[in-house]
Amino acid sequence: MSKIVFVPVTDLPRTWAVHGDADVSVVELEDDETPVQAYMKAKGDGAPYPDLIFTKAPGPSNEWVVEGDSEIQSIVGRAGQWPTDIYDEIKPELNQPLNYRDARHASYPAVRDQLDAVAKMGIALREGKPFPDDVNAWLDTIEAVKAQHPKPDGDEE
Numbered sequence: 001m002s003k004i005v006f007v008p009v010t011d012l013p014r015t016w017a018v019h020g021d022a023d024v025s026v027v028e029l030e031d032d033e034t035p036v037q038a039y040m041k042a043k044g045d046g047a048p049y050p051d052l053i054f055t056k057a058p059g060p061s062n063e064w065v066v067e068g069d070s071e072i073q074s075i076v077g078r079a080g081q082w083p084t085d086i087y088d089e090i091k092p093e094l095n096q097p098l099n100y101r102d103a104r105h106a107s108y109p110a111v112r113d114q115l116d117a118v119a120k121m122g123i124a125l126r127e128g129k130p131f132p133d134d135v136n137a138w139l140d141t142i143e144a145v146k147a148q149h150p151k152p153d154g155d156e157e
Contacts, residue, residue: 002020004050005053005054009026014029014030050068053066054067054083054087062080066083100151107149
């Protein structure tokens, strides 16, 4: 289940920090745009809509607007408590461990970084040169993620 959190950046009134996405970390609002609209625009056409969205409500309280749950529209937590933790306390049945595919996906580097590494690897192979250090680091990261989240026995995918 994808959970995205939007928090306003204090010193930049039209800027929101995005938590829960490896590819988009900040969005800038245009005109009457909401953080969710700016985020989906940044993600691009065809991007899947997040399952749950938490947006900080105006004011000093720890209130969050929830989008994606038909039963809960807002939550309030203790000062400094993260909205996903508040939500998981309310609905613990949704906080199930990730399967290995989801855990790997959440742990892999950003797609753009992986594509860059693949391109550099291809160039090195074509030119008969050793892989650059960042390509070796990427390969080490992929191996570490696979070791940390192993495929269960009998899973053929």
